[in-house]
Amino acid sequence: MLQYAQILTMAVLDSQAKERLILELHEVGIIDFGKFKLKSGLISPYYIDLRLLVTFPHLLELVSDVLWEKIRLKPLDLIAGVPYAALPIATAISLRYNRPLIFLRKEKKNYGKGKLIEGIFHKGQHVVIIDDVISDGASKFETITPIEEVGLKVSQIVVLLDRGQGGVQTVQEKGYQCVAITNMDEVLEVLYKHGRITYDQLSECQKFIIQTSLKHPVNSSKRTHKA
Amino acid sequence: MLSASLKKNLTQLLFQCGVISFPTEKNAMPYELRLQNLTSQPQILRYVAKLVASTVSQDDFTLFVGSYINIPLVTTVSLELDKPMIFVRGKKKEYGKEHLIEGKFSSGQTAILVIDYIAEPSEVFQLIGRLEGSGLRLEKTVIIVDLEDGYVEQIRTKGYRCETLISMHEVFVHLLDAGVIYGCVLRRIKAFLEKKRIAAFA
Numbered sequence: 001m002l003q004y005a006q007i008l009t010m011a012v013l014d015s016q017a018k019e020r021l022i023l024e025l026h027e028v029g030i031i032d033f034g035k036f037k038l039k040s041g042l043i044s045p046y047y048i049d050l051r052l053l054v055t056f057p058h059l060l061e062l063v064s065d066v067l068w069e070k071i072r073l074k075p076l077d078l079i080a081g082v083p084y085a086a087l088p089i090a091t092a093i094s095l096r097y098n099r100p101l102i103f104l105r106k107e108k109k110n111y112g113k114g115k116l117i118e119g120i121f122h123k124g125q126h127v128v129i130i131d132d133v134i135s136d137g138a139s140k141f142e143t144i145t146p147i148e149e150v151g152l153k154v155s156q157i158v159v160l161l162d163r164g165q166g167g168v169q170t171v172q173e174k175g176y177q178c179v180a181i182t183n184m185d186e187v188l189e190v191l192y193k194h195g196r197i198t199y200d201q202l203s204e205c206q207k208f209i210i211q212t213s214l215k216h217p218v219n220s221s222k223r224t225h226k227a
Numbered sequence: 228m229l230s231a232s233l234k235k236n237l238t239q240l241l242f243q244c245g246v247i248s249f250p251t252e253k254n255a256m257p258y259e260l261r262l263q264n265l266t267s268q269p270q271i272l273r274y275v276a277k278l279v280a281s282t283v284s285q286d287d288f289t290l291f292v293g294s295y296i297n298i299p300l301v302t303t304v305s306l307e308l309d310k311p312m313i314f315v316r317g318k319k320k321e322y323g324k325e326h327l328i329e330g331k332f333s334s335g336q337t338a339i340l341v342i343d344y345i346a347e348p349s350e351v352f353q354l355i356g357r358l359e360g361s362g363l364r365l366e367k368t369v370i371i372v373d374l375e376d377g378y379v380e381q382i383r384t385k386g387y388r389c390e391t392l393i394s395m396h397e398v399f400v401h402l403l404d405a406g407v408i409y410g411c412v413l414r415r416i417k418a419f420l421e422k423k424r425i426a427a428f429a
Contacts, residue, residue, distance in 0.1 A: 029331070054302065055290070055311040055331040083295060084316060084329060091302040094269050101266035101299060106317070118263035118296075120245055 017066050018182060021059075022190045028056055031187060033201055042212065045204045046184075048161060050085040050132040064092040067130065067158055070179050071097075074155045077125035078102050082143050085132040089160070093130065102127070104143060116146050123151035134159045134180060137167030144176065161187070164213050184209055229278060234393050237278065238401035244268040247398060249412055257415040260395075262343035262371060266299045275392070276303035279341060279369050282390050283308075288366040289336040292328075294354055300371075301341045313338070315354055327357055334362025342370045345378040355387065372398070376423065 025031045029052065036047040053060050071079075071093065079099050081090025083106040094101035102119035121127075129143055144154050154176060162168055162180035171178040184205070192202045229237070241247050245264045250256065265272045279300075290311040293301030298314055305312035313330030332338075338358060345351055355365055367388035373379050375394050383389050399416060402408045 051329040052331055054305065054314060054329070057306050057309050057311065060302070060306065081299075083298065084314070087295075087298045088302040088312075091266070091299040092306060094266065094299075095273060095303060095306065098269050100268065103263075103266065103299065106295065118266070120264050120267040 014066075014069060017062070018186075019190050021062050021066055022182065022187050023194060023196070024059055024062065026191055026196050028052070028059065030056075030059075031191070033197060033205075045201070045208050048133065048187075050089075050160065053085065054088045060088055060092045061096065063089055063160060064096050066181055067160065068093060068097055070158050070181065071128050071130075071156075074128065074177060075126040076128050076155060078119075078121055078127045078152070080104070080127045080129045080143070080147060082129065082131050086130050089132065090130040104146065117150060121150065121152060125152050126155040127152045128155055129157045131157065131159045133161045133163055134167035134171070134178075135163045136165045137170035137178075140167070140171050140178075141174075164209055166213070228390075229281075229392060233278065234397055235401045235404075237275070237393055238398050239405065240271045240274060241398070242402060242407060244271045247402075249408060257412065257419045260344065260372065260374075262300070263296070272299065272303050273307065275371065276300070276307045278392055279304045279371070280307050282369055282392070283339055283367075286339065286366050287337065288339050290330075290332060290338050291341055292338045292358060292363070293341050294350075297341060297343055300343060304341055315357055328361055332361070332363065335364070336362075337364045337366045339366050340368040342368060344370060344372040344374055345382070348378045348381045351378075351382055352385070376420075 022031070025048075030049055032047045032049070033045060034047070036044045038044050053063065067089065076099060079090050079094050079101045081087040081101060081103040083104060087103055090101055090103065093099070100119065100121075102117055102121050105116055105118060127147055129140075129147070131140065131143070134140065140157060144157070147154055156177035156179065157171060159168075159178070159180045160182070162183040164184050168178050168180055188197070188202055188205050191197045192199070197205075238247075244267055246260065246262055248259045248261075250259055265275060288310075290313055291301050291305050292313050292315065294315050295317060301312050301314065304310075311330065311332075313328055313332050315328050316326075340354070340358070342351065351368070358365060365387060367390060368382060370379060370389060370391045371393070373391035373394040375396055379389050379391060399408070399413055403410070403413055
C-alpha cells in the first residue's frame with residue numbers, strides 16, 4: 001500500500017506537470033485570447049487549437065506524458081487516435097509507451113479498400129480512445145460506435161480538455177469510463193495565478209463559459225446540438 | 228540512398244508488421260501494401276522514421292509536412308528529429324480557426340514532404356500546390372515505397388527533388404532471397420504489374 005505522503009507527492013507532481021503544460025500551451029498560442037467565431041456563430045473570448053501541437057514536438061511529448069497517467073490505469077491493448085488533433089497525440093503516446101495504435105479515417109478513400117479503421121486489431125482487444133477536447137460529448141460516439149462495431153472493447157476515453165458542456169457526464173451516463181485531464185476553469189485559474197491573463201479577461205471568459213454551458217444544460221435529455 | 232543491408236532489414240520489418248502481404252484469395256491482388264499498419268508496431272514505425280531522418284540529414288529545412296493519412300508517420304519523424312510538423316487536411320471547415328494547413332508556419336519557410344507511397348500523382352501535385360500557395364518552399368519529398376509505376380518520375384519531371392527509401396522491386400527481391408515468397412508469386416506479381424502498366428497507357 002502506498003503511504004499517504006507518497007500519494008500526496010504523486011498528486012503534487014501530477015498537478016505540477018499539468019500546470020507547466022497549461023502555461024506552455026499558452027506561451028506558444030495554442031491557448032489564445034481574443035475574439036473567435038465558433039461553429040455556433042458565437043464569439044468566444046478564448047480559443048484552444050490543439051491541432052497546433054504538431055509544431056511543437058516537445059509539447060506533444062509533455063501532453064502524452066500527462067495523458068499516460070490516466071491511460072495506464074485501465075486495461076489497454078490498443079491506443080485509438082481521432083483525427084485530426086488527437087492523432088499526433090495518440091501517435092506520441094504509442095511511440096513513448098510502446099502500444100499499438102489504430103486510427104479512424106476522417107476522409108474515407110473512394111478507391112481501394114475503404115477501411116474506416118486503420119491499423120491491425122483483433123476482436124476483443126481493449127482500446128483506450130484519445131481525444132483532444134470534449135464539448136457536449138456527442139461526437140465521441142462517432143468514434144466509439146465504429147470501434148465497437150468491429151468487435152473491440154472501449155475501456156476508456158481520455159481527453160485532454162473538458163470544455164465544460166457536460167460531455168464527460170454524457171459519455172459516462174452511456175456506461176463508458178471517461179476522464180478529462182483538465183477543464184477551462186482550471187486552465188483560466190492557472191493562467192490568472194501566473195499573471196498570464198488579467199482579471200477582466202478571466203471574468204469575461206468565465207462569463208462566456210457559464211452562458212454557453214447554460215445553452216447546453218448538462219441534464220437535458222434532448223441533446224440536439226451536434227458537435 | 229539506403230545501403231543494401233538497410234533495405235534488406237527494412238523489407239523484413241515491413242513484412243513482419245503486415246505492411247506487405249500476399250493475399251491468397253482468388254481474384255485478389257497478388258500483393259497488398261498498407262503502410263498504415265506501421266502504427267501497429269511502434270518500434271518499426273520508429274525505425275522507418277529514423278531511415279527517413281537519415282535521408283534529410285544534409286538538408287536545410289524548417290519543418291516536415293504530410294497529408295492527414297500520414298499523420299502518424301510524419302509525427303514520428305518530427306519527434307525523432309525534434310523538428311516542427313504541419314499537415315494538410317482534405318477539406319477546409321468553415322468555422323473556427325481551422326485551416327487547410329494545420330500547424331504553425333510562416334511564408335518563406337522550407338518544408339520536407341513525407342509520403343508513404345504515391346497512389347495518385349495528382350494528389351501529390353495538389354498537396355504541393357497548397358504548400359506553395361501558402362508561401363512554403365518544398366526542399367524535397369521523401370517517399371517510403373516507390374511502386375515503380377512511374378509516379379515518382381512524374382514528380383521529379385516537374386522539378387521537385389524526390390528520395391525513396393525502397394522500391395517494390397527491391398522488396399520482392401529481398402523477400403524472394405529470404406524465402407518468404409516463391410518464384411510463382413513473383414511471376415504473378417510481374418504479370419499483374421505488366422497489365423497495370425499497359426492499362427496506364429491505354
